[in-house]
Structure formats: structure tokens, C-alpha cells
Amino acid sequence: MHLITQKINIIHSRFVPLNIENVDTDQIIPARFLKATTREGFGKNLFRDWRFENDDEMKPKNGFVLNDNNYGGEILVAAKNFGCGSSREHAAWALQDFGFKAVVSSFFADIFKNNALNNGVLPVTVSESFLRSIFALNENESLLIDLEKQQISIPSKGLSENFDINAYKKNCLLNGYDDIDYLISIKEDIIQYEQSIV
Amino acid sequence: MGKTLFDKIWERHIVKQIDNGPAVFYIDRHFIHEVTSPQAFNGLDKRGVKVFRPQQTIATADHNVPTLNQHLPIKDLLSRQQVDALIQNCNNHGIELYGLGHPNQGIVHVIGPELGITQPGMTIVCGDSHTSTHGAFGNIAFGIGTSEVEMVLATQCLLQSKPKLMRITIDGELQKGVLSKDIVLYILSKISSSGATGHAIEFEGSAIRNLSMEARMTICNMSIEMGGRCGLIAPDETTFEYLKDKPFAPKNDEWGKALTEWEKLFSDEDAVFDKEILINAAEIPPMITYGTNPGMGIGVNENIPTAESVSETDKKGLTASLEYMGLDAGMPIKGKKIDYVFIGSCTNSRIEDLRLVADFVKGKQKAKEVEVWIVPGSKQVEKQAINEGLDVIFQASGFRLRQPGCSACLGMNEDKIPAGKYCISTSNRNFEGRQGAGARTLLASPLTAAAAAISGEVMDVRDLL
Ligand code: SF4
Numbered sequence: 001m002h003l004i005t006q007k008i009n010i011i012h013s014r015f016v017p018l019n020i021e022n023v024d025t026d027q028i029i030p031a032r033f034l035k036a037t038t039r040e041g042f043g044k045n046l047f048r049d050w051r052f053e054n055d056d057e058m059k060p061k062n063g064f065v066l067n068d069n070n071y072g073g074e075i076l077v078a079a080k081n082f083g084c085g086s087s088r089e090h091a092a093w094a095l096q097d098f099g100f101k102a103v104v105s106s107f108f109a110d111i112f113k114n115n116a117l118n119n120g121v122l123p124v125t126v127s128e129s130f131l132r133s134i135f136a137l138n139e140n141e142s143l144l145i146d147l148e149k150q151q152i153s154i155p156s157k158g159l160s161e162n163f164d165i166n167a168y169k170k171n172c173l174l175n176g177y178d179d180i181d182y183l184i185s186i187k188e189d190i191i192q193y194e195q196s197i198v
Numbered sequence: 199m200g201k202t203l204f205d206k207i208w209e210r211h212i213v214k215q216i217d218n219g220p221a222v223f224y225i226d227r228h229f230i231h232e233v234t235s236p237q238a239f240n241g242l243d244k245r246g247v248k249v250f251r252p253q254q255t256i257a258t259a260d261h262n263v264p265t266l267n268q269h270l271p272i273k274d275l276l277s278r279q280q281v282d283a284l285i286q287n288c289n290n291h292g293i294e295l296y297g298l299g300h301p302n303q304g305i306v307h308v309i310g311p312e313l314g315i316t317q318p319g320m321t322i323v324c325g326d327s328h329t330s331t332h333g334a335f336g337n338i339a340f341g342i343g344t345s346e347v348e349m350v351l352a353t354q355c356l357l358q359s360k361p362k363l364m365r366i367t368i369d370g371e372l373q374k375g376v377l378s379k380d381i382v383l384y385i386l387s388k389i390s391s392s393g394a395t396g397h398a399i400e401f402e403g404s405a406i407r408n409l410s411m412e413a414r415m416t417i418c419n420m421s422i423e424m425g426g427r428c429g430l431i432a433p434d435e436t437t438f439e440y441l442k443d444k445p446f447a448p449k450n451d452e453w454g455k456a457l458t459e460w461e462k463l464f465s466d467e468d469a470v471f472d473k474e475i476l477i478n479a480a481e482i483p484p485m486i487t488y489g490t491n492p493g494m495g496i497g498v499n500e501n502i503p504t505a506e507s508v509s510e511t512d513k514k515g516l517t518a519s520l521e522y523m524g525l526d527a528g529m530p531i532k533g534k535k536i537d538y539v540f541i542g543s544c545t546n547s548r549i550e551d552l553r554l555v556a557d558f559v560k561g562k563q564k565a566k567e568v569e570v571w572i573v574p575g576s577k578q579v580e581k582q583a584i585n586e587g588l589d590v591i592f593q594a595s596g597f598r599l600r601q602p603g604c605s606a607c608l609g610m611n612e613d614k615i616p617a618g619k620y621c622i623s624t625s626n627r628n629f630e631g632r633q634g635a636g637a638r639t640l641l642a643s644p645l646t647a648a649a650a651a652i653s654g655e656v657m658d659v660r661d662l663l
Binding site for chain 2: 021022026027030032034035036037038039049055080081085086087088089107110111114115118166167168169179180182183184186189190193
């Protein structure tokens with residue numbers, strides 16, 4: 001099997017708190033930036049309309065967390081129902097291209113979750129109370145995500161919580177495996193299935 | 199224990215179950231469009247793989263196309279390149295393309311059903327979240343990302359975990375002037391835009407049975423707005439009647455055979471759902487949204503909620519939404535002045551929608567300051583509308599029937615709503631910037647939109663019927 005994504009296991013990093021519910025993929029990347037025919041370069045338009053004043057000037061908007069130098073890191077933390085709306089995988093590409101390796105929320109929309117997993121961006125679902133503990137941290141603290149153990153922790157507070165991930169997907173991420181290679185490898189089964197239903 | 203409609207279709211499409219993992223799930227029909235497919239084809243080309251079952255994929259150009267002067271080259275270079283890439287990819291891989299200029303071209307979720315490609319019992323996917331529309335025919339239809347588009351092109355399969363099941367039963371008679379769009383906006387206002395996440399939703403009940411196929415599609419279309427994995431409605435006489443004689447529907451003996459299979463597609467009496475919701479159709483008013491997600495809807499005669507009237511967690515969202523929308527908490531929405539009216543999108547751009555609007559505006563004049571865009575969902579709808587003289591009625595009222603495409607639904611092609619302007623729209627999303635950066639969207643039914651086109655403001659269409 002060839003590797004499509006970076007292997008993921010431990011992510012230990014500071015985080016960017018985006019305490020907004022129902023962040024839809026139109027915000028993550030607006031439709032007018034979906035015209036590319038390759039997967040690269042979407043990071044510069046991540047949260048475009050929240051980040052910049054308008055298209056002509058590209059002046060950073062005050063008060064948006066990605067423009068706040070106090071925050072940074074490889075983990076985005078968002079309030080519930082992250083990634084709802086359009087199925088555009090460009091949202092996952094933009095997050096990855098910008099440098100995020102994981103997104104933490106109390107609730108992910110289905111299609112986004114799959115898209116993230118297929119691009120080596122780990123969606124970590126935590127309880128509402130754990131999410132509140134993260135949002136209460138100051139900007140210098142970090143989070144530790146251990147995929148093997150399926151655990152996310154706030155080291156400075158000695159807090160941790162386990163998260164769910166489908167065993168198959170976990171194995172893919174740990175090893176950098178790709179679903180398409182797997183599906184191609186079982187083509188005989190697929191052909192047999194097709195013959196069995198006619 | 200009995201089986202649900204979803205179970206029956208699901209089980210038939212499992213190629214293989216991975217231990218402790220997802221199922222290998224077989225896909226009968228695959229639709230593609232220009233925006234979410236190019237990277238998938240690049241992936242195939244990189245792997246040196248050809249499309250596995252090209253006859254099971256159908257392509258169209260819809261998101262990026264202009265809705266005026268479609269015979270001219272697309273002005274925007276990047277849009278043109280994307281549409282050209284689709285043509286090239288379809289040629290390379292032997293995929294049928296209903297591109298610009300083709301009599302079958304249109305919004306992907308409009309053309310599948312109208313051509314009879316969408317049928318009961320199937321599994322259908324597309325790199326587009328509103329693929330849930332097709333579920334109105336009693337099939338499992340859902341949106342996928344581009345990596346998954348590549349999987350389906352390469353193997354006709356996806357890896358899928360079974361969702362939970364929810365049933366929403368809508369019984370009773372709808373009030374006059376209340377359409378299926380109002381039903382779905384009403385459900386959304388009750389269960390919120392994440393109320394069905396992780397679930398497949400079956401819609402049932404006498405109010406659903408009484409709807410036409412097109413009206414049913416509007417409801418399934420927006421099941422994704424509740425977070426649903428897909429929405430489905432058991433097929434019945436209405437479904438069969440609609441499909442009969444459609445170009446891709448089974449013919450002759452095949453029709454009889456198909457019918458026998460389709461008639462088995464319903465949830466058994468004793469089937470159990472993870473969640474059940476009951477709604478009384480008579481309670482549903484004409485609906486409109488005031489906020490920036492489709493769950494933020496109220497009856498046209500109600501007031502915009504105040505921070506006190508919503509839960510603690512919704513407060514912040516409400517304040518931010520109202521600020522973006524330039525609306526005040528506690529105020530009536532009725533009487534709000536409107537700048538644009540958009541009648542179109544895969545939610546409400548079918549011939550019945552256009553007929554309703556034409557019937558309503560006939561003999562009336564458009565409000566002077568309002569810009570109205572009526573965009574048919576497909577070439578077929580456009581042709582039918584012209585055959586029936588609807589374009590003439592629109593013209594007499596001061597509107598223009600444009601050419602088919604996604605248009606102002608998503609702020610990607612030329613049709614965008616300017617920043618700060620209010621648009622009453624029959625589409626499905628009112629997210630910030632959805633119809634163009636800074637645009638303010640109020641979602642409503644085609645009748646409520648038509649009423650605003652005439653009066654220039656939000657009103658209760660029942661007062662004019
Ligand atoms: S009409 Fe709107 S929602 Fe429907 S497919 Fe086009 S962009 Fe998507």
C-alpha cells in the first residue's frame with residue numbers, strides 16, 4: 001500500500017480556540033475559492049471572510065483568532081457541530097494546508113468528519129465539559145492527543161479524556177494507509193458481488 | 199423484528215463487512231459535477247487507474263455556469279477551466295456528460311430524477327451534500343467528499359458505517375399556502391441544524407403521502423441541513439407514476455419486474471427507529487429564516503427571538519447571526535424590505551415550483567426596487583416552462599426566466615447577491631456569505647418568495663391567496 005497521508009500518532013501542540021458553534025464549510029472556505037483543480041493552496045483562504053476585511057485589500061480583521069499572534073499550533077478547537085453544510089473536501093484541504101493536524105469539537109458533521117479522516121486531519125470528539133475546560137485555558141498551554149491510546153489530555157491540568165474512532169480508520173491513520181488502495185485490492189470481491197445481484 | 203426501509207436497501211448493498219470497521223458498500227449510481235471531481239480524476243490518473251464502471255456515473259456542469267448567454271464562453275477563467283477539465287475527464291474515462299448546451303444539462307439533483315436515472319432501492323452518491331434529494335424515491339442517497347468520489351470512480355464502492363435511524367412522521371392537512379419547503383423549514387426550526395446528525399431520516403405520514411414527487415424532493419433535499427446522513431421516503435403510486443416513461447426508467451418487461459421489487463420497499467410495521475418525531479401538518483405556517491443557519495426559522499407572523507427566549511448555548515450564536523443579518527431581536531420579520539428574490543436551486547427550481555410562482559404573479563407587477571431572478575433547475579424544466587408560456591407570464595410581471603444552473607445558491611458563479619443586501623431565497627442555505635460575501639439570505643418557499651417579489655417585503659402569502 002502506498003502512503004497518501006502522513007502517519008499520525010502523537011500530536012502535542014498549542015491550540016487555536018474558535019469558540020463558535022455550527023461552523024459550516026462555507027465559512028471554512030467560501031465557494032468562490034473552490035475553482036482550483038488541484039488539492040493544494042487552499043490554506044491561504046481558510047476562514048477567508050472571517051479573517052480578512054474584503055477581497056480587494058485582504059486586511060486582517062481584528063478580533064479573529066487566526067489573526068491573533070497569541071494563538072497558534074497544530075490543533076483547532078471549535079464549538080459543537082463543526083463542519084456542517086456543504087460536502088466540499090476543500091474545507092479539510094484548507095485546514096491541512098494551513099497546518100492543522102487535528103480538530104477538536106464536541107460534535108462533528110458526518111461528511112466533514114470523513115473528509116478530514118481521508119486527509120490525515122484527525123477529528124477528536126470530546127464531551128461538552130472537556131471542551132469548556134479547553135476554552136478556559138490560556139494561550140500558552142498545550143494539548144496532547146495520543147491516537148494509539150485514543151486519548152486527549154491537558155497536561156498542565158492533569159485532565160484527560162478518551163475519544164472514539166473506528167478501529168479501521170485508526171489503523172489507516174497510524175500507518176498512513178489509504179482507503180482507495182484497500183478497495184482496489186478487493187476488486188475481485190466487488191466483481192463477485194455485482195454478479196450475485198443480477 | 200421488522201426491518202426499516204433503510205435496512206432493506208443497506209443490506210442489499212454490502213459487498214463485505216470489515217471486522218470492527220466499516221462495510222464495503224456498493225454504489226449503483228454516481229453523479230459528478232465540475233467542482234468536486236477534478237481532484238478525484240487527478241488521483242486516478244496518478245495511480246494509473248481507469249474508471250471501473252463508467253456507465254454508472256453521469257456528469258453535468260452546474261455550479262460554475264452562467265445563467266445568461268450560455269452559448270458564449272464562460273467569462274471567468276477559473277470557472278471555464280473547471281468546466282473544461284470535466285469535459286476532458288469525462289472524455290478520457292468514457293463518462294456520459296450533460297454539459298452546457300446539452301438538452302439534459304441542469305443541476306445534478308434536478309436532472310437525475312427527471313431523467314429517471316434516480317430510482318427506488320438504489321444507492322446513489324455525488325460529491326455534493328444535497329444528494330439527499332434523490333432519497334425522495336426511496337433509495338439511500340448521500341453526499342460525499344472528493345476522496346470518496348475517487349473511491350467510487352475507482353471501485354464503485356465506499357467504506358461506510360451504518361448510521362442510526364430516525365423517523366419523522368408528518369400527519370394531517372397542510373394549510374392553504376403552505377408548501378413542502380415550509381414543512382422542512384418547520385422541522386429544522388424544531389430540531390435545529392444538528393438535530394439529525396449521524397442519522398438516516400425516513401419521512402412518513404399522511405402529509406408526506408399527499409405530496410407530489412417534486413415536493414417530496416424539497417424535503418429530502420434539506421435533510422442534510424438537519425445534519426442527516428440522508429433522507430428517504432418509501433416509494434408509492436406517486437413515485438411509480440412519476441417514473442413511468444422517464445427516459446432511463448425500466449421499459450416493457452423490465453418495468454413490471456422493477457415494480458415488484460419496488461413495492462417491497464417500506465419500513466415494516468414493527469420496525470424500530472433510534473429516534474421518532476411526530477409533527478402535526480396543520481400547525482405549520484409559511485416559514486422564513488432570520489439567522490445564519492437553516493435551523494433559525496420562524497413563522498412569517500412571528501417575531502425574531504430574543505436572547506432571553508433561547509437557550510444559554512444559543513445566545514452567542516443568535517447575537518452574532520442577528521448582527522450579520524442586520525436584524526433586531528424581538529422584532530417582527532413581516533414587513534422587512536427585500537432587495538433580491540431568488541427562485542431556484544436544487545431545492546425549488548422544478549416545473550411545479552415555477553408553475554406555482556407563475557400562477558401567483560400572473561397579472562401582478564414586480565415591486566420596483568426588487569431584483570428578481572428565476573432560474574430553472576434544468577434545460578428540461580426551462581423547455582417545459584417556455585412550452586407552458588410561464589416565461590411570458592414572468593415577463594409581463596417584470597421578471598426574467600434565466601438559464602439553468604446553481605446560480606445565486608452558492609456565490610460561486612456570476613450570480614451573487616451584493617454585500618449587505620437582503621435576498622429572499624428558495625435555496626437551502628443561509629450561511630454567512632453563502633450567496634456572496636456579506637449577502638443576507640432569508641430562506642422561504644417559492645410562494646413566500648413570489649409574494650415578496652410583488653410587495654417588496656416579507657409577507658404572509660396567505661393574505662394574498
Ligand atoms: S443548487 Fe445550490 S445546493 Fe443545489 S447543488 Fe447547486 S450549489 Fe448545491
